[in-house]
Amino acid sequence: MFGLICLLPGLRTAWAAVADPLRLQAPNATWLRDSGARLTIDEAAARADEFQPLYHSLSRGYTRDAYWLRLTLPADMKEGELWLEVPSTVLDDVRLYEPRTGGWTVRRSGDTLPFDTHEGPYRTASFRLAQPHxxxxxxxxxxxxxVMAVSPRLWRAxxxxxxxxxANLxxxxxLGxxxxxxxFNLVSWATTRHGIYGIFAMSVVATATRWFAVDGLAGEFVFPHDASVPALLTNSLLGLQALCDCLCQARLLQLRGNFPRLLHFYRLVMLLGVLIIFSPLYGYYGLLATMVFICxxxxxxxxxxxxxxLWRTGNLSGRLIAVSLPLYFVVMLPNYLGSLGFMPHDPAxxxxxxxxxxxxxxxxxxxxxxxxxDVERARNEAQRQANDALATSRRERSxxxxxDRFLSMITHEVRTPVAVIDAAAHSLRLxxxxGADPAQRNxxxxxxxxAVGRMKTLMELAEVQDRLLPGTSQSNTGSLDLATLSRDALSALEPVAAARVAIEADVALPPLKGDTRLLYFALLNLLDNAVKYAHPDTLIRIGIVTDMKTRGVxxxxxxxxxxxxxxKEEAIFEKYRRLDETAAQSGLGxxxxxxxxIVxxxxGHLRLDRSWPHGACFEIWLPEAA
Structure with a gap:
């Protein structure tokens, strides 16, 4: 963008200078078509009454005919040295005939002559008029x-x-x-290997190189002693530009798969471009170039x-293409029509x-x-989704x-209570x-x-395990009353064990929400451990207090x-992990x-509180409901 902003003043300066010359038009300029390029200067001068007025410029597109211009220097012209310029760098042969006693003097210019043979250091056909009258x-x-485009002008040197x-600036x-x-796009292509960058870079290079040749810069700065190479480049580069532009636009417009017939049209233009590239070998450049401009x-x-x-896609890149290409066509339309001879083709x-x-x-x-x-974002999103899918797959597999491991252990553990029930039932029958006494039967x-209680515990374990699987949600969420929940858990204990538990709860607790059934199981496990491992006949305390600092309970x-x-503070929370000191107690770990x-x-969180010095203290923290 910065380069474009800096470029425009230079071009405006050049074009402002172009407005300074005196343009030769009717009645001072007339023209005559020389069909077949057969007329001599004497024959052309003899047909002066057949010349037609020249208005604006002479634009005849691609033609094999020669054209004569009869120029009359204006009567109000100031005396002094002048330069007659024909502002086009693609005119092959331009000859100036000036009258002299008994005949004519002729001077030649055009792009078929090397640059260093021109009369002045100018790329266009220019002739010095030393003493014009x-x-x-x-x-x-x-x-x-x-392209036959002629607009003669008179300049002061x-x-x-x-x-x-x-103009050089x-x-x-x-070109810069x-x-x-x-x-920039070549580097992008080299780093990303996305073909569109390379194609676009080729299109830009072809466009810039063609204008470099068409404007005579190649003849002036690269091949000043040889006119054949710049002329060859001027013709061939039009075909290369057409080929690269069509290839680039076909990719930008995403024609493949969406507009197959339109893609065939673009491929036809590409073929014309290839034919133009090799046209110096067999001719027909004018015909092929005309077809390219029509296309x-x-x-x-x-x-x-x-x-x-592209516009309906809604993304900025597509809309930018959908707007810029038609606008470019609108701006270039006068140039296309001028190149075909349908409207004036002047320097502007x-x-x-x-x-x-x-x-x-x-x-x-x-x-x-x-x-x-956008592609990078889509790639990142696809990578994120792939990572999420992989993580989900791993979680599901885990x-x-x-x-499977849990069910295997449950199956193994359930054999013991089943065996106990079977043995007890058989013993009761005996x-x-x-006629045994009631004590034995009891x-x-x-x-x-x-045994039934043991099986019930195993079933509850299976239920909780299933509800804690990844992807499951809390479907039974509701208001929580931890004091009531604690009393319900006590009722599930043996009466002797329940008598050892004391509940202390604050009167005003903040509102809580959660799954009562899951939290009931969590508390029951903690109480079961406390009853199982605490010293006999010692008190077990359940405390429920408000935590003002963390807004929870x-x-x-x-x-x-x-x-x-x-x-061992964290080891005790690992699955299937039981400490050696408690190995004598039954359980799955x-x-x-x-x-x-569950917590x-x-x-929330569940951790071991080391501040209690008399045994184990497990602390559950639950957040206040929103």
Whole structure:
């Protein structure tokens, strides 16, 4: 953008200088078509009454005919040295005929002559008029295989030199900007390997190089002693530009798969471009170039559905392309029509072609940058989704493995109470047969009851484990009353064990929300551990207090027992982990692990509180309800 802003003043300076010359038009300029390029100067001069007035400029597109211009120097012209310029660098043969006694003097210019043979340091066909006289008549004969566009002008030498210098400055900025954009996209292609960057860079290079040749810069700075190479480049680079532009636009408009017929049209233009590249080998350059310019005018009209599709995508890069390409066509239309001879093709029209390519290149470059950003975002999003899917898959696999292991352990553990029930039932049948006393029968019933309780605990474990699987939500969330929940947990204990538990709760507790069933199981596990491991006949305390600092509630279960060895504070919460000191007690080693998962599912935490010196103190913290 900065380069474009800096470039425009240079081009404006050059074009301001172009406005200084005296343009030769009717009645001082008339023209005659020389069909077949057969007339001599004497024959052309003899047909002076057949010449037609020249208005604005002579534009005849690509033609094999020669054209004669009869120029009469204006009567109000100031005397002094002048330069006669024909402002086009693609005219092959330009001859100036000046009258002399008994005949004519002829001077030649044009792009078929090396630059260092020109009369002055100018790229256009320019002739020095040392002592021009008002009313003096001279003839120009022009023949070219390129665009026939003639607009003769008279200059003072200093003004022409100033205009030439300003134009060089503008061309320098123009080429610098274009090649900078091309280099940036080549680097992007090399680093990302996205083909569109390379194609766009080729299109920009082809456009800039063609103008470098068309404007005569190649002949002036690269091949000043050889006119054949610049002429070859001028013709061939039009084909290369058409090829690269169509290839680039087909990719930008995403024609493949969306507009197959339109893609065939663009491929036809690409074929014409290839034919133009090799046209110096067999001729027909003018015909092929005419076809390319006609296709260049048809392409935007045929591409309207593609523009609309890009606009409807809603992304900025697509809309930038959908707007910039049609606008470029509108600006370039006079140049296309002038090249085909349908409207005047003067220096202002040619300069507009230079200027139009700059915002287009910038807009397309920005669209590629935005598209790269969108692609990067899409890639990151796809990577994130892939990572999430992988993490979900791993969690599900881990959950399945955990569930399989858990079911295997449950299956193993349930055999013991089943065996106890079976043995007790068999024993009861035998006792019934022998008429045993009630004490023996009650002992068997108590064994059955304990076995059923053990199986009930295992079933509750299975239920809790299932509800804690990844992806499950709390479907039974409601208001919590921790004091009532604690009393309900006591009722599930043996009467002797329940008598050892004391509940102390603050009167006013903040509102809590959660799954009562899950928290009931967590508390029951903590109470069961306290009863199991505390010293016999010692008191177990349940404390429920408000934690003002953290806006929550602390739920503590304290016992008088051996406590937890130092360094084992986290190990006791691992699944299937049971400490050596308690190995004599039965259990799966799942209680504390599941209790912590339950609390964490409620956005709380469960930890061992080391501030209690008399045994183990487990602390549950639950957040206040929103």
């Amino acid at each position: 008002p009313g003096e008549v001279m003839y120009l004969r022009i023949e070219t295989t390129s 200093p003004a022409l030199q100033t205009a030439n210098n300003a 503008g061309y320098g900025w123009y 900007f274009m090649f900078t954009v091309a280099l 260049a005018m048809l392409a935007p009209l045929l591409s309207i559905p593609a523009y609309l599709r 029209t040619m300069n507009s072609a230079h200027l139009a390519s700059l915002p287009l290149v910038l807009a397309l470059h920005l669209s590629l940058v935005l598209r790269a950003r 959950a399945r493995e955990e569930q 006792l019934d047969q022998i 002992s068997r019933y108590q064994s059955i009851k304990q 602390l739920w503590r279960i304290k016992d008088h027992g051996p406590g937890i060895p130092t360094g 799942l209680g504390l692990s599941l209790a912590r998962q 964490e599912k409620h956005d």
